[in-house]
Every structure is written in C-alpha cells, then in structure tokens.
Amino acid sequence: MKIKINWGTAIVIAMVLFMAFILQFVYRSITVDKYNHNLVSEDYYKDELYYQQEIDKMNNANKLDQNLTVERVKEGFLLTFPQGMDHTKITGTAYFQRPSNINLDFQQDILLSEAKILINHTNLVEGKWKVKIDWKYNDIEYLLKETVFF
Secondary structure, three states, X not given: OOOOOOHHHHHHHHHHHHHHHXXXXXXXXXXXXXXXXXXXXXXXXXXXXXXXXXXXXXXXXXXXXXXXXXXXXXXXXXXXXXXXXXXXXXXXXXXEEOOOOHHHOEEEEXXXXXXXXXXXXXXXXXXXXXXXXXXXXXXXXXXXXEEEEO
C-alpha cells in the first residue's frame, strides 16, 4: 500500500509543521525562567506624570555655561561637575541602568569633596549603560541623561 500525497496536502502539512515550530518558541519564551521579561520601569505610568519635570531639569542643565560631563576612565566613570560652583552644595543621585540586565542596575548618592566623583568599576560590566544624573545646586534642579559604553 502506497501513500499518495498531492501538492495541496504537502503545503498544508508544511504550514502546520512550521506553525508548530514557531509556537514551541513562543511557549519556551513564556514558560522558561531563564528568559527574563523586565520592563524599563515598573512604575511606567507614574514616571510618565513626572516627565515634564525632567524636561525642565534638562533645560536648566542646558542653560549652564559648562554642563556636567560623564567620562569613561580606566577605573570606571568620572563625573565632572561645572567649574565655578561650590561643590559642597551639590547633592543628588546618579542612576546607572544596564538595558540588557535589570539585576546590574544601581544608584549612587552624590556627595562631593571636590568637583569630580569616580564611579568605581566594581559595579560595572562591559557594554552599554544608560546614565541618569539628577542633581541640585542652590535649590535649582538639573538632570543629565546619557548613554555610555564601558
């Protein structure tokens, strides 16, 4: 007994096999724990409400003669604050976000003894980092957002 398959049946079988192949990838990506599905922010809608404040802070920073700079050095990242400001009055927080792994994200408070601060490489891995530095001087708030590579 010989099984005879015409071209229409072969196309349907090929489509069903292809769909099963794709669906097994969907199933794995949803159920396997090693594939993390992390949002950029857990409080996305709350963050959206404060977006205008961020724009105002960035505009304040852009009005400065010399803005805060983020520089990659051998030991990590060097944050250099504008000259002419009393560095003891500068406060704030530096946020470091690794887009590929939420577990590597960290933040560091800014407490200056000089116009520069070094973010040590012990917390950093090679690759792309999103840096957000929210700082304040004389009751004026500033914000710097940059993407840097370490």
